[in-house]
Amino acid sequence: MFIKFLDIVIGSLLMGGIYALIAVGFSLQYGVARVLNVAHGEFLMVGAFAAWSLFTLGGINPILSLVLCAPVFFMIGFLIHITLFKRLKASAESLAVFEGNSMLASFGLLFILQNLALIIWGAPVKGYSYLAYPISFLGAVFSANRIVTLITSVIISVVFYLFLARTRTGKAIRAAAQDPVAAAHMGVSINKMLALCFGFGTMMAGLAGMLVSMTSIMVTPFMGMEYTLIAMIVVVLGGLGNIKGSFIGGFILGLVGTIVSYIQPGLSMVAFYLIFLLLLLVKPAGILAK
Amino acid sequence: MKILDVQGLKKNFGGLAATANVNFNIEQGEIVGLIGPNGAGKTTLFNLISGAITPDSGVITFKGKDIAGLKPYRICRVGIARTFQSVKIFAKMSVFNHVIIGYLFGDHKHKTSGTSSEEAEKILDFVGLSGMSDRRAADLTLVNQKRLEVARALATQPELLLLDEVMAGLNPTEVSEAMELVRKIREKGITVIMIEHVMKAIMTICDRVIVLHHGEKLAEGKPGDITRNKSVIEVYLGDFACLPSKT
Amino acid sequence: MKDKTKKYSLFAGFIVILLLLISLPSYASSYRVIFVTNILMYVILTLSWVIFSGPTGYISLATAAFFGIGVYTSAILSNALFLPLVIFIGGLASFCLAFVVGSLTLRLRGMYFTMFTFALVQLISNLAHWYEVNVTGTVGRLVLSLESTTVYYSMLVVFCLVLLASYYIKHSRFGLALQSIGESEEAAAHSGINVTLVKVTTFAISAFFMGAVGAVMTMRWTYVDPPTAFDIRLSFMPLLMAIFGGMGNLFSPIIGSSIFAYLEEILTTKFPYYYMLLFGGAMLLVIVFMPHGIEGVFQKLQKINKRESVEKT
Numbered sequence: 120m121f122i123k124f125l126d127i128v129i130g131s132l133l134m135g136g137i138y139a140l141i142a143v144g145f146s147l148q149y150g151v152a153r154v155l156n157v158a159h160g161e162f163l164m165v166g167a168f169a170a171w172s173l174f175t176l177g178g179i180n181p182i183l184s185l186v187l188c189a190p191v192f193f194m195i196g197f198l199i200h201i202t203l204f205k206r207l208k209a210s211a212e213s214l215a216v217f218e219g220n221s222m223l224a225s226f227g228l229l230f231i232l233q234n235l236a237l238i239i240w241g242a243p244v245k246g247y248s249y250l251a252y253p254i255s256f257l258g259a260v261f262s263a264n265r266i267v268t269l270i271t272s273v274i275i276s277v278v279f280y281l282f283l284a285r286t287r288t289g290k291a292i293r294a295a296a297q298d299p300v301a302a303a304h305m306g307v308s309i310n311k312m313l314a315l316c317f318g319f320g321t322m323m324a325g326l327a328g329m330l331v332s333m334t335s336i337m338v339t340p341f342m343g344m345e346y347t348l349i350a351m352i353v354v355v356l357g358g359l360g361n362i363k364g365s366f367i368g369g370f371i372l373g374l375v376g377t378i379v380s381y382i383q384p385g386l387s388m389v390a391f392y393l394i395f396l397l398l399l400l401v402k403p404a405g406i407l408a409k
Numbered sequence: 410m411k412i413l414d415v416q417g418l419k420k421n422f423g424g425l426a427a428t429a430n431v432n433f434n435i436e437q438g439e440i441v442g443l444i445g446p447n448g449a450g451k452t453t454l455f456n457l458i459s460g461a462i463t464p465d466s467g468v469i470t471f472k473g474k475d476i477a478g479l480k481p482y483r484i485c486r487v488g489i490a491r492t493f494q495s496v497k498i499f500a501k502m503s504v505f506n507h508v509i510i511g512y513l514f515g516d517h518k519h520k521t522s523g524t525s526s527e528e529a530e531k532i533l534d535f536v537g538l539s540g541m542s543d544r545r546a547a548d549l550t551l552v553n554q555k556r557l558e559v560a561r562a563l564a565t566q567p568e569l570l571l572l573d574e575v576m577a578g579l580n581p582t583e584v585s586e587a588m589e590l591v592r593k594i595r596e597k598g599i600t601v602i603m604i605e606h607v608m609k610a611i612m613t614i615c616d617r618v619i620v621l622h623h624g625e626k627l628a629e630g631k632p633g634d635i636t637r638n639k640s641v642i643e644v645y646l647g648d649f650a651c652l653p654s655k656t
Numbered sequence: 657m658k659d660k661t662k663k664y665s666l667f668a669g670f671i672v673i674l675l676l677l678i679s680l681p682s683y684a685s686s687y688r689v690i691f692v693t694n695i696l697m698y699v700i701l702t703l704s705w706v707i708f709s710g711p712t713g714y715i716s717l718a719t720a721a722f723f724g725i726g727v728y729t730s731a732i733l734s735n736a737l738f739l740p741l742v743i744f745i746g747g748l749a750s751f752c753l754a755f756v757v758g759s760l761t762l763r764l765r766g767m768y769f770t771m772f773t774f775a776l777v778q779l780i781s782n783l784a785h786w787y788e789v790n791v792t793g794t795v796g797r798l799v800l801s802l803e804s805t806t807v808y809y810s811m812l813v814v815f816c817l818v819l820l821a822s823y824y825i826k827h828s829r830f831g832l833a834l835q836s837i838g839e840s841e842e843a844a845a846h847s848g849i850n851v852t853l854v855k856v857t858t859f860a861i862s863a864f865f866m867g868a869v870g871a872v873m874t875m876r877w878t879y880v881d882p883p884t885a886f887d888i889r890l891s892f893m894p895l896l897m898a899i900f901g902g903m904g905n906l907f908s909p910i911i912g913s914s915i916f917a918y919l920e921e922i923l924t925t926k927f928p929y930y931y932m933l934l935f936g937g938a939m940l941l942v943i944v945f946m947p948h949g950i951e952g953v954f955q956k957l958q959k960i961n962k963r964e965s966v967e968k969t
Contacts, residue, residue: 155767157774206944216947218767219715223899224943226892230936238929344888348778351771385786392779399764399772459846481845491846499839510836513829515848565848 135373136272142353142365144323150296150360151316155222160343161232166328167338196321200314236340244337268333296360352395412437418467427453429624440601442611445621451604460484486517490567492558498546505542508564515565536560572603681805696811698917704865705894708858710903711838717891718773722750722863724886726870743871750867751860758856781886796881810872818865902951
């Protein structure tokens with residue numbers, strides 16, 4: 120009984136941590152840059168494959184890969200923003216038009232990324248074994264990689280949280296997330312901010328993907344969409360633009376998902392959608408919003 | 410006959426009382442001015458009456474029927490029409506179709522399209538938009554767009570018309586024309602409540618004036634009495650300076 | 657007068673095309689008939705999508721969900737009932753789902769609505785998958801497929817129906833109400849229009865045709881499963897085609913979707929491994945350089961022509 124409980128707790132924290140990261144990334148991209156990035160999950164997928172490739176072909180420790188790839192993912196997002204989305208923003212007549220166009224553009228990215236993944240890595244599912252040995256904790260047995268992933272995701276979250284709370288850039292990002300117009304008036308260079316936030320968003324997705332691959336979840340080119348949806352749901356749960364809300368929302372969803380999986384595997388996504396629907400109907404501003 | 414009766418109306422927005430216990434009534438055939446500084450809750454009051462938002466508490470009675478909380482389309486069909494502070498026209502639609510929409514949908518007696526064209530032209534003439542039926546609403550000047558909003562509202566056959574700052578942004582000639590239009594509307598038997606900052610209009614054509622401040626009714630009475638009311642003067646410091654000294 | 661002759665010539669041209677389509681199986685190969693059937697599927701999906709999302713501006717991504725419902729209805733009922741009835745029920749099932757979902761979600765602000773319709777596709781797909789795994793026991797089901805000519809004519813009938821519906825809605829007072837909602841929902845509501853009812857009904861009507869076309873398409877296949885029936889690409893394609901063709905009138909989406917569908921068919925056959933890549937690239941190019949579609953390009957050209965002729969005088 121206690122083991123089951125502990126398993127659920129660990130599982131929740133683990134998935135919650137990953138969900139929180141993806142959600143924060145998505146929140147930055149939609150809340151600040153106003154890009155509804157439906158390809159967000161695809162960047163996660165690329166991250167997962169990157170970890171797999173580096174480990175299987177290069178023998179590189181996934182934790183090390185995290186550190187190496189983080190700036191790369193950031194750069195990719197940053198570049199995509201300044202080449203694609205900035206251009207769309209300039210040519211759009213209104214915010215609504217820009218939001219629609221950028222969403223469609225991200226669909227284009229979705230197809231491109233999925234197809235590239237199919238070409239490079241192929242359709243068959245992949246996985247790798249890293250730290251798959253059992254650890255004994257409080258009388259229960261867990262796989263080491265899950266514990267390590269959990270600790271890593273917590274560390275990343277805390278680091279990023281401190282970055283947002285303590286540094287100047289971080290504070291500017293939080294301000295822009297809450298009220299982009301006001302932040303612009305207070306001298307925050309808005310264009311740089313948008314690209315920065317988009318880059319951080321991609322980075323979060325990539326890191327989350329690498330973490331996912333570490334937990335021996337199967338990696339396929341089609342795994343992304345589920346995570347995009349989870350990101351959307353968490354962001355609505357926590358409140359748009361509310362970074363702290365995305366963190367907390369991620370953990371709530373992680374808990375719900377793990378519990379539902381125990382009772383009826385395969386229905387966790389359905390449970391998420393029902394929560395989504397309920398939220399949108401009852402309090403679209405998010406249950407954690409002021 | 411009391412056409413509109415508002416009792417104990419309250420509306421809060423996140424802790425701020427936009428409307429705080431407002432009571433008043435309107436007699437049929439009056440032109441009543443609704444004034445107050447920015448943020449006093451005038452448009453909120455219109456929104457509560459027209460159904461755009463629901464009150465937290467209070468009663469709104471129109472011709473004896475309780476209308477608080479009804480959806481806007483129902484309130485329109487019951488006989489209350491309005492214009493908006495920021496002109497809400499159907500940009501890509503023709504002037505003619507604006508009026509047709511009001512005519513076809515705005516009255517509880519569902520109309521056939523048979524007489525609609527004639528009625529529409531009559532209304533356009535009435536507001537001063539004759540000959541502009543085929544123009545796109547977005548191509549009209551501001552004053553004509555405001556006329557169009559009034560025409561659309563009139564097409565719904567209202568008994569009570571709420572005008573929200575219809576004279577904002579108009580030059581003196583246009584203001585006089587607007588005042589004349591409001592008089593003509595009253596002559597048709599339609600009761601009018603108008604939110605205005607153009608004091609000349611309020612003083613000249615309103616039978617009565619209600620003053621709102623911080624969501625509460627500050628004062629109520631004839632225009633002349635209002636200008637002499639101490640608390641009103643405090644709130645509106647200097648705004649009455651532009652008026653002639655005799656009322 | 658010039659406007660009227662333009663309208664009549666377009667209409668005449670359309671009748672000619674319709675006659676060619678009706679007689680197609682008599683002079684074209686079976687392969688070509690199937691090819692045109694697929695193109696018609698996309699055209700119908702695009703027209704259905706435009707019925708709702710065009711005037712209201714609400715971007716719906718639920719197309720795949722409604723299509724899939726039509727697919728499953730057809731898969732379950734195809735042996736038991738008369739063909740037109742199966743197609744009708746497929747459409748009806750989607751209509752009902754859309755009515756319910758629409759009533760719940762159409763009061764949401766634009767992007768939230770879009771997000772939910774996107775999630776709806778996955779929700780239904782997941783539910784279907786879960787049901788098949790836990791209740792039916794097998795994932796996917798075999799379908800009785802029909803002759804390509806039967807499928808083709810069924811598709812043609814649905815095409816004509818959706819055209820009639822689009823035309824009638826646009827030129828009726830319902831269409832006027834719809835247009836006003838798209839321009840200013842608040843003003844429309846205050847002019848006596850029951851905005852929610854109009855939006856939900858239109859959404860449901862567009863879903864009807866998506867379901868009907870799904871039911872027809874199933875007859876071309878031998879096997880259906882959730883990923884095939886609820887393929888998210890079927891949500892994006894009509895959107896893209898509508899943007900590519902333009903939504904200003906009835907013909908632009910037809911032309912746009914025909915061209916795009918034709919390209920898609922060619923790409924899938926010639927480059928089965930790369931076509932999504934090319935497609936995504938095409939999407940990006942269209943969004944960046946042609947945000948108003950071919951219609952927008954034509955309008956721009958017209959403006960340039962006018963300017964030039966004015967300058968010349």
